[in-house]
Amino acid sequence: MDAPARLRALIRADPWRMALLREVAALDLPDAWIGAGFLRDIAWDALHGRRPSPCRGDVDVVWFGAAPSMSEDRVLEARLRAALPGVDWSVTNQARMHARNGDAPYRDTADAMRHWPETATAVAARLNGGAVEILAPLGLEDLLGGVIRPAPRFTGEKRDIVERRVAAKGWLARWPLLRRAEPY
DSSP states (O other), X not given: OOHHHHHHHHHHTOHHHHHHHHHHHHHTOTTOEEETXXXXXXXXXXXXXXXXXXXXXOEEEEEOOSSOOHHHXXXXXXXXXXXXXXXXXXXXXXXGHHHHHTOOOOSSHHHHHTTSSBTTTSOEEEEETTEEEEEOTTOSXXXXXXXXXXXXXXXXXXXXXXXXXXXXXXXXXXXXXXXXXXXX
């Protein structure tokens, strides 16, 4: 089974994740996905032979729309909270994130994800016509192989950002089979 098929199978077997994907699909947002820990956690739980657990942090919904307004994201979060209370939703229109990051404008959600800190986190999923789709602009090898690797934009002087995230999120304690890429 290829990497996207393996990840799709993990997601389809998890009723909690499928429910969240259905709610985001119901919003009918352009280029909308759930990413980061939503997929990282399930993949690394599987790598450790564990049953999938819900995300420990927020559930990152990313989308790409023409009117990049923070207030619109807050309205969408409220709609998702009303539909699925107890989930810590974080909705972000990626069309405005280039300004925060000091980058040229992003073309779409995939382009924005290329600017995320780690390769294993720059992964997202969505439902399209009932089928689970995977978006992985930096590939799936590190995610499914348990490798922590800074994304290309986070090597060199920005590497400390990744180090702080790894420590703050407790990834190595929670998933001891993970390894850092060499050279790191």
